[in-house]
Amino acid sequence: MKCYLGIDIGSISTKGVIIDEENNIIASSYIWTEGNPVQSVKKLVEILKQQLPEEYKIHGIGTTGSARKLIGIMLNANVVKNEITAHAVGTLAFHPDVKTILEIGGQDSKIIILRNGIIVDYAMNTLCAAGTGSFLSSQAKRLSIPIEDFGEIALTSKNPAKIAARCTVFAESDLIHKAQVGYSKQDIIAGLCKSIVLNYLNNVGKGKKIRGPIIFQGGVSKNKGVLKYFREILNEDVIVDENGHLMGAIGIAILSKKESSQKQYDLNVEDIKFITKANECNKCPNNCEILRIYKNDEHVDSWGSMCGKVK
Numbered sequence: 001m002k003c004y005l006g007i008d009i010g011s012i013s014t015k016g017v018i019i020d021e022e023n024n025i026i027a028s029s030y031i032w033t034e035g036n037p038v039q040s041v042k043k044l045v046e047i048l049k050q051q052l053p054e055e056y057k058i059h060g061i062g063t064t065g066s067a068r069k070l071i072g073i074m075l076n077a078n079v080v081k082n083e084i085t086a087h088a089v090g091t092l093a094f095h096p097d098v099k100t101i102l103e104i105g106g107q108d109s110k111i112i113i114l115r116n117g118i119i120v121d122y123a124m125n126t127l128c129a130a131g132t133g134s135f136l137s138s139q140a141k142r143l144s145i146p147i148e149d150f151g152e153i154a155l156t157s158k159n160p161a162k163i164a165a166r167c168t169v170f171a172e173s174d175l176i177h178k179a180q181v182g183y184s185k186q187d188i189i190a191g192l193c194k195s196i197v198l199n200y201l202n203n204v205g206k207g208k209k210i211r212g213p214i215i216f217q218g219g220v221s222k223n224k225g226v227l228k229y230f231r232e233i234l235n236e237d238v239i240v241d242e243n244g245h246l247m248g249a250i251g252i253a254i255l256s257k258k259e260s261s262q263k264q265y266d267l268n269v270e271d272i273k274f275i276t277k278a279n280e281c282n283k284c285p286n287n288c289e290i291l292r293i294y295k296n297d298e299h300v301d302s303w304g305s306m307c308g309k310v311k
Contacts, residue, residue, distance in 0.1 A: 002100050003056040003268075004260065005048070006253025007041060007075070008086065008246075009033065009065035012106025012134060013219065014040040015249040016048050020056070023093050023254060028246055029050035036076060037067035038274050045075075045269050058265040062086075062256030064248050073293055073301055074274050076265070079256045083248050084122050086114050090251025091215055099211045102230065102238070104200065104220035111204050125204045136220065139175060139192055143185060144284060150189055154225025157190030164195070193225030197233055212236045217244040272296060281305065 003026060008015040011033060012187055018027040029047040033040045044106040062079040064086035072080035091098050095114070101112040109132055110215040114119040125132075140147040154160075161183045166176045178188050191269045201210075220226055221240045243250065273296050281288045286306045 001056050002059045002260075003052070004060040004062070004253045004257040005045075005058050005075075005265070006062045006064070006070060006086075006249040006251070006256060007044065007253065008066040008083070008248035009037045009041060009063065009071050010107070011066055014044050014065075014243030015246050016044045016050060017246050017249045017253055018048055018056070019250065019253045019257070020060070021257070023250070025243065025246075025250070026053065026056065028243075028249075030245060033067075037071060041071050041074065043271055043273075045267050049267050058267060059263065060252075060253075060256030060260035061265055062252035064252040070276075070293070071270075074295065075269065075270065077256070078261070078263075079252060079259050080256055081252055084110065084119065084124075084247045086111055086251035086255070087217065088114060088119050088251065089254050090247040090249075091217070091241075092117055093250065093254055094243075095215055095239070097127060097272060098213050098215050100214045100223075101217060102200070102205075102214060103217040104196070104226070106137075107132055109200055109204050109210055109218070110199075112212075113208055113210075122208075122210065123204050125200075132220070136192065136196065136223070139172070141144060142172070142175065143189070145185065145189070151193070151222070151224030151226065153186055154190040154193045154223075155228060157184075157186040159187050159190075159263040160194050161187045162195075163188070163191040167294075174293055190225060193223065194229045195228050196220070197229040201233065210234060210236075214238045215244070216240050217247050219245055221245070283307070 003020050003063045006016050015030050015034045017025050020026055027045050027048045031044055039094045060074050061077040064081055064083050068080050074116050091101055099114055103110045103237050110124040137147050140150055161178045164186045221244050277292045279290055281290050284307050288306050290302055306307050
């Protein structure tokens with residue numbers, strides 16, 4: 001029986017799914033990248049292999065996320081696409097009427113506007129960690145509260161503190177000030193959740209026509225406090241899919257299925273020797289930094305040459 005692997009490699013987390021011909025998830029995993037996408041993908045694939053029934057064979061592999069090109073070479077993926085496309089395809093498979101996708105991940109956030117199943121606009125925030133999962137996580141540590149409890153605690157607040165969250169530095173100093181003048185932890189946490197929403201809408205969502213149905217995705221979508229304030233401020237129902245944190249991986253798996261062939265893929269990647277070597281090219285005034293990719297000591301690709309003299 002044919003199945004398809006999709007991997008979404010982000011800066012904070014690595015997500016993977018294996019789907020069948022009807023887009024049913026037959027294996028999935030969500031692990032931390034820990035600054036090493038190659039090793040995290042090896043670990044992820046081993047986890048997925050343990051969940052995969054013997055009668056299923058991989059006939060397509062897709063990669064997306066910040067390390068999609070690197071991991072695509074490593075796994076000989078038949079499809080490598082950006083996160084915007086992957087999230088849209090995955091979401092449309094389960095919510096064909098969706099018009100707006102809100103996504104907040106560990107290090108970046110994005111908005112995708114769709115009309116009649118077609119992407120008509122999008123925006124991303126990748127320059128600052130304010131308004132992302134890593135920002136919330138760092139504030140949770142500062143307050144000595146497990147990030148998993150953040151949303152539930154935010155729901156108990158009746159007077160959210162105003163937190164200036166357009167910049168992580170300002171947000172942290174504001175948070176310290178609010179604690180020093182006597183705000184409760186519940187109100188500070190609720191204020192942080194609300195500030196995430198306001199920061200997102202004023203930056204990533206600025207000028208976008210946000211219409212329902214609205215789907216909220218990414219790790220932050222599991223935070224009930226952030227979800228509450230999205231619903232309140234937008235005055236719309238905001239849907240959180242149970243597989244929303246995997247939607248990029250699902251989308252790229254679907255795309256790999258559409259472009260698959262009779263080829264079968266071997267998932268024995270644990271012993272693959274996969275390294276990169278960087279050096280500066282001096283063949284022209286550009287002085288490009290060239291990154292060479294080696295798989296089992298064989299040079300398979302090079303990136304970074306602006307003039308094309310280095311292959």
